[in-house]
Amino acid sequence: MADQNFDFRDQRSLKVVIVSHCILNQNSRIATCAMSGNTMPGVVEKLILDGYGLIQGPCPETELFGLQRTGMDIDSHKDPKPASDGEIYDRLNADENIDALNAMAFQLATTAKEYVDNGVEVGGILGIAGSPSCGVKVTYRFGLQEGQGAFIEALGRALRSLDLDIPIIEMNDARPDKNLQVLDAIQVRDMTD
Template sequence: MERSKKVIFTSHCILNQNTVVPPLARAKGPYRDIVEVIFNNGIGIHQLPCPEYRYLGLKRKPMTKEEYDNEEFRKLCKDISKDIVTVMKEYLDNGYYIIGLIGINGSPTCSIIGDRGILMEELLSSCREANIELNLIDVPTDYHDGENEKGFIDRFKEFISNAC
């Protein structure tokens, strides 16, 4: 079977809400609506590691970007970013198309739009150094899986359509 050779990079919690700080989870497991759109378009998913989980584990308390922004955590995010860029280059060097990157708006590590999270700061900086340009989208802070009242899924479908 022929591959689509399309892949999208996602923040960890798009596929695994279990790693989200307990009071902030917005879905029971993965964001099914988002994953369904990706699957329906024949796009592969590459899940980013969760630096918050790696740094403090599952029993961490909610923290701000300022609380995470220390030398040790930033180094972890830089190291993760270098690994991700290596993976992106491998895809690109083998004829794949990267649809884009999905972040989590308001996340201290994975927000892309507005106040950028620490992982995304480091990742997008590493991408610039490697001359990798990405289409970017954030899951809005008021989005909950299955509740499309704000039209995010419609915007996400358009994002996918424009990128393909």
């Protein structure tokens, strides 16, 4: 062991991206909503190749309602119907859950601030199109509609409370080609800073 030469120079890229939980773990999604077996295709590989470390955010739906939660099913996009136990967006914002949702968001924003305060660029926060929790431009609330998911709304408030200006960017499971174009824009932003 004494003959090993360790290189203790700082090898870090000093840049990270915060990703919605299911980008790294599709197993956290409602069974009928997972579009791949493990991670969001191409996104993880692209971020690693571009030199980003990955910070996995929490899955508020799994944390609060478990893996057996109900919600929309694949046919709900054609014929939206409320889930038997209420829409996930509304359940996340319910009195009994809002404090936990806000705490998760504030903890993630605090983590981002720790990185920023220590010279690490947070290139963005990646949300999920159509998610009742992590939608950025499109959420699901009694059908797909424009707007942010409940967790992204809470995260935006938490970031503002800490004076952080980090772009929140939407990934779309159904459009892997577009995701890579969006991630290229993060890289361009990084090079112009």
